[in-house]
Amino acid sequence: MKKIAEVALGVITGIGGFLEVGSLATSAQGGAEFGFQLGWAVLLGSVSLMVLMEASGRLAAVSNRTLVDQLRERFGIRFFLAPLVVGLVVSLLVLSSEIGGVSLALQMATGVRFQLWALPIAFLAWLLLWRGTFSLVENGAAMLGLVSIVFAVGAAALHPRWTSVGAGLLPTRPAHDTARYWYLAVSILGASISPYLYMFYSSGAIEDGWTTEDLWVNRVTSALGNIFGGGLALMVLVVAALVFLPRHIHVDAYEQMGIILTPALGHQGFVFFLATLGITCFGTTLEIALAIAYLLAQGLGWQWSENMRPSQDSRFSVTYTAVILLCAIPILLGVNVLGLTNISMVLTAASLPVTVVPMVVLMNDRDVMGKSVNGLVANLALIALAVMSCAILLAAFPLQLLGGG
């Protein structure tokens, strides 16, 4: 029974944890500019994340080491520097975007400028991390994140032609703006496949004390969580395709998204959109701040656990404290949040090889994985992903140049 509850919780984490500022923004932009045509990017993103989450969860459950531990221990400091620095830079940018997302949700709700919300939000997030436990952060964020189901309701209310939505799940060549199309595809991929997500997930497996007996929990969680989560991101794309595309509305500012659900759901749509934006971004703020602290603490061998009193792992707790404050500063200064989000997502996509490629090695190492090494299917998926991540890295910067505007 306890395991069932755990799985249920995991699935909820998937649903609640999937939508955040990045996938909201990029899916909406994709739908608004290319209709259902970019659905495949959302699908590919969630399948990829599923593969990586399953692998990093399995790695942690079997070896009792997190992904970050393994990266340092198996590859040495010179190699580890790459995931460390890249992971830090990218996660800091995404964290800032998430704080921006919450701030904008509050601005739209109250009329008080978003800059003024940055510090109160940072403080509240810090307080929850300082006083709360891992399960509070994980489950609390996930439960509240369920509000994002409103996008599925909204999409259904608009009666899309589901066959057309399905057709978008297969990649096709765009009729116009090729560079922009691929730029958005890469952004959507970056928004779904975030290193902080699977780093957080593998640390969570250790925080929750997973063993080989939990491998099926891991499998079900990563599969169902991402199916539902990816499904919701697809619904954002569908809603944007039905509401914004026919009116030629491009998403150039988050403020425009406040009316994305009103044609379908009226006032409820407005309220629930703001709630989704605010809550999911806030939950993700907590998760990324922790993920950054995990990355540093595990990489350098510090004491770490969200379940300990800050006094017992002071370097870890001071890290997330400092990081939240640091990331609130750009928002406080009034940076363009949508621009920041877009850049963060492309950089996230470009950062994938430094974690995905070594994962191919780790998942095939019998010293680490014992009997649970990758099988043929898992290997093909992971290797395909590694190749794809390298291709994305090569394409990301030219695409930012050509399609970013």
Add this chain to the structure above:
Amino acid sequence: MTREIRVDLLEGRMVRDPAGRRVGRIRELIAEVAHPGSGEYVVREFHLSTGGLVEALGGAHLARVLTQRFGRRPTGLVIGWQDLDLSDAARPRLRRPVAEIAPPAKER
């Protein structure tokens, strides 16, 4: 006379033979108990690899794990401690030509 050397800085160093030809990079040091029952460990072997691109990029572990999984052991040399001259730690040298030193590493 004793001198200290950092293993972490030795790893990856190119070893040359007495004639100055490159032999391979130091990838692993195997230590064993000095005498049964004592807590003292001594280095018995140095493992060298004739590094390729993979090793240059990912270091010893990546190379080893890859070869282990996809092609058995890496091509490499096992050098006994007495055959490696570490008097200049930045430029390790073999005391004898490779041909005289033990045959290539066997599969474990």
Add this chain to the structure above:
Amino acid sequence: MKGICLVHDVLDAQLVDRTRQKMGRADGLVIEIRDGQPPRVAAVLVGGSILAERVGRWMSALSSGVLRILHAESAVTRVPFERVRVIGSCVELDLDAGTTNALRTEKWLDDHVVCRIPGGAGAERK
């Protein structure tokens, strides 16, 4: 224990003390070269400056520059290899982390930052 792979098993491994308190990673490892005898494994080193040296000369110069500006000295902890008790997924040392330099920053942050913020202090789990 039979043969230990010093690079694979020890270098970069998580170090824990008797009470399984995490106290850094094996950032460096020292062997002692002796005439006519095999090199002795002397000590495990923990410290940012050790790590910086491994990354490269530029990082080493950068980190010592930063330390100079902060008027701080780099704390390197040297643990004799005889103290190594178990080499497994972690390297367990037969000592009390609190008596070494390895937790200096941890303690300093605890005394000067964490304990001054309500809710920070305490030894029990949350």
Add this chain to the structure above:
Amino acid sequence: MRLAPLLAAFALLGCGGADPSKEIETLQSWRATIDLATDAQLRGWVTPRYARQLLDEGRKAASQGDQLGASDKTRPAERDSLSAAGAELRAALGRLERAGR
């Protein structure tokens, strides 16, 4: 901190030179946004507070269009379509403003 130069480089990459045809699309996109918001406002779906924020953002977009229209580098034909799109956006903004009263 390697973050700052990186961000700066990206900012430069991201917002290259302003392109009149793109700007016209942006103006039209904002006009449609404002129309949709006006409709929502009239039906009481969104709060006046939120509508006011969209008004501000829409005005910003309009004045950006004006700037480009006034630039010497813009060709006369594009200047005309820019000002037409700008005028339509301003009309829409006016409607939203009246709906809020």
